[in-house]
Amino acid sequence: MSARFLAALGAATLGAALAGASSAHESHDHGTMPNMGVPSAEACSGLHVQDAYARVSSPMAQSGAAFMILHNHGETADRLVAARSDVAARVELHTHVEEDGVMRMIEVVEGIPLPADGGHVMARGGDHVMFLGLARRLADGDSVSVTLVYESGCKVSVEIPVDLKRGAPGGHSHAHGHRH
Numbered sequence: 293m294s295a296r297f298l299a300a301l302g303a304a305t306l307g308a309a310l311a312g313a314s315s316a317h318e319s320h321d322h323g324t325m326p327n328m329g330v331p332s333a334e335a336c337s338g339l340h341v342q343d344a345y346a347r348v349s350s351p352m353a354q355s356g357a358a359f360m361i362l363h364n365h366g367e368t369a370d371r372l373v374a375a376r377s378d379v380a381a382r383v384e385l386h387t388h389v390e391e392d393g394v395m396r397m398i399e400v401v402e403g404i405p406l407p408a409d410g411g412h413v414m415a416r417g418g419d420h421v422m423f424l425g426l427a428r429r430l431a432d433g434d435s436v437s438v439t440l441v442y443e444s445g446c447k448v449s450v451e452i453p454v455d456l457k458r459g460a461p462g463g464h465s466h467a468h469g470h471r472h
């Protein structure tokens with residue numbers, strides 16, 4: 293058997309394994325949906341949002357971001373898996389990573405875990421809710437309706453005020469070219 297054939301075989305096996313993994317994942321998702329149901333209001337009552345605000349980097353900005361502190365006062369861990377809003381064409385969960393000394397933002401595909409009786413800070417320079425393709429301009433004093441979707445099936449709606457005056461932590465994070 294040639295080395296080339298072995299390599300091809302290896303790639304084919306890997307491909308098959310990946311295909312298997314992705315279809316297994318899909319069927320898993322579909323399988324859990326029918327019995328997921330909607331959690332009771334009580335079951336979701338421990339999911340709180342504190343100190344939320346949204347901002348844009350300029351009046352003409354096509355995108356914006358929201359920051360907040362997520363609390364999970366419940367006894368089971370949960371995970372923020374999505375955010376929805378009519379204010380933008382797309383709403384994503386983002387974080388910042390440093391690559392070659394440059395801060396970039398990337399989508400947090402796996403969501404943001406919230407331990408039982410724990411929380412998570414979404415703040416400037418870190419995790420945020422990203423609004424891509426704003427449907428309208430955002431100005432100080434406006435508010436944005438956002439629904440936070442949790443892994444448990446809980447949905448928490450929040451009215452987030454637009455606050456353009458709030459300073460960035462550290463005060464200089466806007467000097468690096470990455471703006472919201």
Ligand SMILES: [Cu+2]
Nearest residue numbers: 357386397422
């Ligand atoms: Cu972002």
